Amino acid sequence: MTRLNWHSLEGDGAPEALSTRRAARLVEALGWLAPWWLRPEVLRRAAQLQPAYEDYTRRPRLPVRPGGCWALLARGREVPVLRPAFVLPLAWEPGINDDPHLPGPLGELAAAVRRQLPDEGGRAWGLRLARPARERPIDLSGLDDDLLGAGSAWASLAGGLLLARDGLAPSDRVWASAAWDENYGVGRVDRLGAKLDLAAEWGAEQVFVPAQNQPEASAWRDSHGDRPAVRLLAPVNGRPVPARVLEPYLDELGVEPGPEASFEACVRYHARVSRRRANDFAWRRLQGEVVERCRALLPRDCRPTHLVTVVGHEPAVVALAPAALRARRVLLFYKAPPEPAISRALEAVRECLSAQGIDCTAAGLTGDCVADQEREMGQVVADFLGDVPAGQSAFDLTPGWKSLTLALQAAAPAGAWLLYCQHRQREPDTRVIPGSQRYDCWRKG
Amino acid sequence: MNDPGPYIRDALLATRAGLTDPALLVDLWLDRFLDLLAACTSLPDEAPAPEAAYELIGLFGRLTRCRPALIDATGRGPAWDEAAVAMQGRLAAWLPQALRVPNPDGWLAEAGDLADACDDAGPEEELAGWAEQLLTDLDDAELVAWAARREGAPDAALEEGLARCDAWLRLNLDRFFPAGVFVQGLGQTIRPDLPGLDLGLAATADKVVVLLDALEDSQERMGPVRLPVAILTESWEGFPEPSLALAAATPVAEGLFSRRWRSPSGALEARLVAGPDRPGTDRVRVVFAAGDELPASLVGQPVWLAGQEAVIDADGAADFPRQALLAARAAGEPLALRVGEQRQPWRAVRDE
Numbered sequence: 001m002t003r004l005n006w007h008s009l010e011g012d013g014a015p016e017a018l019s020t021r022r023a024a025r026l027v028e029a030l031g032w033l034a035p036w037w038l039r040p041e042v043l044r045r046a047a048q049l050q051p052a053y054e055d056y057t058r059r060p061r062l063p064v065r066p067g068g069c070w071a072l073l074a075r076g077r078e079v080p081v082l083r084p085a086f087v088l089p090l091a092w093e094p095g096i097n098d099d100p101h102l103p104g105p106l107g108e109l110a111a112a113v114r115r116q117l118p119d120e121g122g123r124a125w126g127l128r129l130a131r132p133a134r135e136r137p138i139d140l141s142g143l144d145d146d147l148l149g150a151g152s153a154w155a156s157l158a159g160g161l162l163l164a165r166d167g168l169a170p171s172d173r174v175w176a177s178a179a180w181d182e183n184y185g186v187g188r189v190d191r192l193g194a195k196l197d198l199a200a201e202w203g204a205e206q207v208f209v210p211a212q213n214q215p216e217a218s219a220w221r222d223s224h225g226d227r228p229a230v231r232l233l234a235p236v237n238g239r240p241v242p243a244r245v246l247e248p249y250l251d252e253l254g255v256e257p258g259p260e261a262s263f264e265a266c267v268r269y270h271a272r273v274s275r276r277r278a279n280d281f282a283w284r285r286l287q288g289e290v291v292e293r294c295r296a297l298l299p300r301d302c303r304p305t306h307l308v309t310v311v312g313h314e315p316a317v318v319a320l321a322p323a324a325l326r327a328r329r330v331l332l333f334y335k336a337p338p339e340p341a342i343s344r345a346l347e348a349v350r351e352c353l354s355a356q357g358i359d360c361t362a363a364g365l366t367g368d369c370v371a372d373q374e375r376e377m378g379q380v381v382a383d384f385l386g387d388v389p390a391g392q393s394a395f396d397l398t399p400g401w402k403s404l405t406l407a408l409q410a411a412a413p414a415g416a417w418l419l420y421c422q423h424r425q426r427e428p429d430t431r432v433i434p435g436s437q438r439y440d441c442w443r444k445g
Numbered sequence: 446m447n448d449p450g451p452y453i454r455d456a457l458l459a460t461r462a463g464l465t466d467p468a469l470l471v472d473l474w475l476d477r478f479l480d481l482l483a484a485c486t487s488l489p490d491e492a493p494a495p496e497a498a499y500e501l502i503g504l505f506g507r508l509t510r511c512r513p514a515l516i517d518a519t520g521r522g523p524a525w526d527e528a529a530v531a532m533q534g535r536l537a538a539w540l541p542q543a544l545r546v547p548n549p550d551g552w553l554a555e556a557g558d559l560a561d562a563c564d565d566a567g568p569e570e571e572l573a574g575w576a577e578q579l580l581t582d583l584d585d586a587e588l589v590a591w592a593a594r595r596e597g598a599p600d601a602a603l604e605e606g607l608a609r610c611d612a613w614l615r616l617n618l619d620r621f622f623p624a625g626v627f628v629q630g631l632g633q634t635i636r637p638d639l640p641g642l643d644l645g646l647a648a649t650a651d652k653v654v655v656l657l658d659a660l661e662d663s664q665e666r667m668g669p670v671r672l673p674v675a676i677l678t679e680s681w682e683g684f685p686e687p688s689l690a691l692a693a694a695t696p697v698a699e700g701l702f703s704r705r706w707r708s709p710s711g712a713l714e715a716r717l718v719a720g721p722d723r724p725g726t727d728r729v730r731v732v733f734a735a736g737d738e739l740p741a742s743l744v745g746q747p748v749w750l751a752g753q754e755a756v757i758d759a760d761g762a763a764d765f766p767r768q769a770l771l772a773a774r775a776a777g778e779p780l781a782l783r784v785g786e787q788r789q790p791w792r793a794v795r796d797e
Contacts, residue, residue, distance in 0.1 A: 021734065053718065428789050
């Protein structure tokens with residue numbers, strides 16, 4: 001295998017002046033990297049001689065399976081046949097060593113990323129060139145860093161590794177170019193304009209760059225528009241933690257698991273993305289499984305038909321008990337007039353429960369203190385339950401403001417079931433771990 | 446009969462079967478050397494980059510070590526003679542740059558990785574490429590160290606590091622067996638009278654001798670159980686299957702299939718490249734070349750690929766119906782190339 005060397009590519013002039021034979025030789029020299037690195041004009045010239053190279057004139061696929069990542073690099077020196085900025089497709093794989101054919105500086109960066117992000121499970125991860133199966137290997141170990149700027153691939157490599165460990169796939173619409181800085185977490189990168197040009201050409205929707213590059217990013221946006229959206233990774237003071245620094249990037253980078261994904265994989269995705277996205281995902285994708293797990297843990301004699309609760313901001317929390325109990329009717333209290341977020345949650349809960357055949361009634365409370373609210377609730381609850389025996393009713397004290405849940409507990413008739421959902425939380429933002437919920441159920445004395 | 450010397454072992458299977466290709470190796474080295482030297486001397490006031498100086502000096506040593514007949518066979522003997530003189534005049538100036546590159550500790554670490562991969566029974570083709578690369582790396586470093594000694598400026602730290610690499614290699618010879626064909630081809634490039642000409646340069650070929658010894662031992666003990674990776678070059682493995690998917694917009698993840706052949710003289714080359722089977726791609730093309738040039742002598746000549754006939758057109762290309770090739774494969778035809786009225790077989794070569 002020949003070691004690729006910049007010198008072998010530097011001798012040619014403008015792509016338009018290349019003979020088709022020379023263009024084909026350049027494509028042969030770069031092999032599977034040709035569509036990533038060579039200018040389109042060179043590829044088109046080569047395809048005039050060898051039609052199979054037409055395939056290389058189309059945008060190749062980024063490695064979007066778990067472990068995939070791509071270094072967005074730019075050359076510091078003009079080489080007419082090469083793109084000013086280019087992508088090197090890579091993949092983290094468990095239980096292997098780094099590919100010996102990686103550019104040396106990128107191999108060093110991979111080792112640094114591994115040191116920064118030690119695997120809690122003790123698995124070893126190696127970085128490979130993401131070479132298509134039919135293509136021959138290419139040795140890039142001779143490429144020097146002056147022309148690569150490999151440090152700017154830090155965010156891509158770290159993001160790829162973090163997702164890989166969770167079995168999550170990256171989105172090909174989300175790119176990054178950011179170096180690591182010991183003091184501030186992210187360090188500026190060079191030749192950002194060329195990189196953004198490439199990202200725009202290849203359909204990226206968001207590119208994460210260090211905040212230190214904000215002037216170049218703004219200048220680029222002013223002249224090129226807002227696609228892709230350039231998003232800044234903020235530097236931090238003190239001791240930066242890579243995973244924290246990359247949070248906004250990871251939030252966008254990880255692709256939501258497909259319908260075939262296991263519950264555990266979904267939970268890992270839930271933990272990786274922002275709280276807002278996680279809540280939305282839990283509601284759409286995890287609620288059904290969470291309901292079944294909670295139902296399996298309910299006491300055998302706790303089978304109420306009527307349930308009363310308070311609407312909080314998270315519809316998943318409100319809808320969980322009625323669905324787990326398979327209640328027939330639900331009464332939902334809220335503080336009137338409802339905040340917009342409460343209105344949205346109420347609507348979502350009604351829609352969800354109605355779809356399960358559960359009849360929902362909502363009641364606004366106007367009282368400002370617990371005693372007033374308890375009085376209001378008492379009357380509405382009495383009407384709601386009618387002649388339903390107390391043991392057939394349940395009061396879920398989990399969601400909503402504490403004053404309302406205190407009032408709710410007081411308004412529950414003796415003998416009714418009281419419920420409270422216990423759960424485990426994930427550091428550092430105390431989000432609930434899906435599947436960890438279970439209900440404490442007891443009778444009001 | 447001339448003594449083939451310690452570097453050629455006719456008893457070894459790949460050597461006996463003619464699977465090795467020393468002429469091609471020398472041709473490639475010389476190509477690279479001349480290109481690189483021209484690039485590095487085009488800017489007279491600038492020292493070449495360390496990597497370029499390192500590669501150049503390594504190639505210079507390797508070509509100096511070659512059998513002269515192989516260099517003559519490339520048809521570029523005079524160019525080599527001239528370039529070798531030019532190189533000797535620059536050795537002293539470029540050596541400091543080159544000596545910045547070798548990293549014996551890095552080599553040892555990677556060799557350890559190779560050993561692990563062998564233990565894990567990694568893919569043979571990958572192990573072969575890896576072992577070959579490691580041997581080439583070690584050879585480059587030893588040749589640069591030789592050049593430094595020759596210029597009266599030996600690098601003690603490098604010498605010490607290389608001694609450790611050499612010791613590792615001698616203890617782990619079997620790790621390099623996947624590159625057995627390459628080792629045999631490399632040995633065949635070395636002039637048999639080398640020790641008498643330059644003992645220091647001959648020392649750089651010692652590793653080839655010990656590896657050839659070990660390969661012979663292994664073959665004697667175990668029999669020729671495995672044929673080398675080079676054989677794959679005539680196989681159909683990876684040739685695109687017929688596909689009903691009309692994935693015209695995006696290239697498939699598997700990439701392009703390619704095979705390469707060399708003419709018996711080594712001067713001409715043919716390359717087949719085939720993409721996925723899609724509408725509008727019912728033919729696959731073999732392109733013939735003499736370096737970057739059109740091989741005018743081949744235009745109009747008949748050519749057979751897997752027994753299917755075509756004619757080389759004015760662009761130096763021959764097109765074959767994909768369906769006919771698939772049928773030939775199904776009939777058990779090897780993916781062999783024959784050129785000219787005499788149906789001269791061209792040699793399949795591994796992609797470099």
